[in-house]
Amino acid sequence: MFATSAFTRLIEKSTSHLNLEPDWDSTLQICDSIRQRDIQAKFAIQSLKKKISQDNPHVSVFALGVLESCVKNCGSVIHEEIATKEFMEFLKDQAKIRPDPVRAKILELVQVWSHAFRNEPNYKVVQDTFHLMKMEGYTFPTLKEADAMFKAESAPDWADGECCHRCRVTFSTFLRKHHCRHCGNVFCNKCSSKTSIIPKFGIEKEVRVCESCYEDINGPSNS
Ligand SMILES: O=P(O)(O)O[C@@H]1[C@H](O)[C@H](OP(=O)(O)O)[C@@H](O)[C@H](O)[C@H]1O
Ligand SMILES: [Zn+2]
Numbered sequence: 216m217f218a219t220s221a222f223t224r225l226i227e228k229s230t231s232h233l234n235l236e237p238d239w240d241s242t243l244q245i246c247d248s249i250r251q252r253d254i255q256a257k258f259a260i261q262s263l264k265k266k267i268s269q270d271n272p273h274v275s276v277f278a279l280g281v282l283e284s285c286v287k288n289c290g291s292v293i294h295e296e297i298a299t300k301e302f303m304e305f306l307k308d309q310a311k312i313r314p315d316p317v318r319a320k321i322l323e324l325v326q327v328w329s330h331a332f333r334n335e336p337n338y339k340v341v342q343d344t345f346h347l348m349k350m351e352g353y354t355f356p357t358l359k360e361a362d363a364m365f366k367a368e369s370a371p372d373w374a375d376g377e378c379c380h381r382c383r384v385t386f387s388t389f390l391r392k393h394h395c396r397h398c399g400n401v402f403c404n405k406c407s408s409k410t411s412i413i414p415k416f417g418i419e420k421e422v423r424v425c426e427s428c429y430e431d432i433n434g435p436s437n438s
C-alpha cells in the first residue's frame with residue numbers, strides 16, 4: 216500500500232522550485248496512486264492546494280501542472296473534488312491575487328475544464344466560474360487543439376479480480392496480479408507484459424498495458 220508519506224514526498228518532488236521542467240515521473244506516480252485508491256482524492260487536492268497557494272510562483276505553477284495531469288488521468292474521483300464551489304472559489308481568489316504565470320495557468324485550466332465538462336451537469340460550477348471570470352474581464356488564452364480533445368476522458372477505474380481477465384489463470388503469492396492502464400482490467404504478468412504511452416489519457420510515459428490494449432493503441436504488433 217502506498218503510504219501518505221510516500222505520496223507527500225512525491226508532491227514535494229513534483230512541485231519543487233528547484234525543478235527546471237515538469238517532473239513527469241513523479242506526476243504519473245501521483246496519478247497512479249490516486250487511481251489505485253492508495254491515496255484519497257480529497258487528500259491529494261488538499262496537498263496540491265497548499266502548494267498552489269505558496270508564494271513561490273514556480274511551486275504554484277508546478278502544482279497546477281500536477282493538478283492538470285490528475286484531472287486528465289484520474290477520472291471522476293478527482294473531477295468531483297475540483298468541480299466544487301469551494302475549489303472553484305479558491306482558484307478564482309488565487310487568479311485575483313497572483314500575477315502571471317500563476318494567473319495565466321489558472322485561466323488556462325478553468326477554460327479547459329469548462330470545455331471538457333460542458334456536457335456534465337454535475338460539474339456545472341466549473342462553467343459558471345469560467346463565464347463569471349470572463350465577465351470580470353479576465354482574458355483567456357485560445358483553447359489549444361489538444362486541450363479541446365480532452366473530453367474529461369480518463370483511464371477507467373481499475374477492476375479487481377482473482378484471475379487473469381485474458382487467460383483466466385488464478386492469482387497467487389507467486390502469480391501476482393497487474394493492471395492494464397488503458398482498460399483497467401486485471402491480468403497476469405504474461406498477458407500484460409507490454410508497455411505503451413496512452414496519449415488520449417495524457418499519459419506520456421510507457422505504462423503497463425494488456426495484449427489487446429497494446430494492439431488497440433499501437434496497431435497489430437508484427438511480433
Ligand atoms: O505486486 P503486488 O504486491 O500484488 O501489487 C500489485 C502491483 O502494485 C500492481 O502494479 P502493476 O500493475 O504496475 O504491476 C497493481 O496493478 C496490483 O493491483 C497490485 O496488487
Ligand atoms: Zn493472463
Ligand SMILES: [Zn+2]
Pocket residue numbers: 395396397398399400424425426427428429
Ligand atoms: Zn487493457
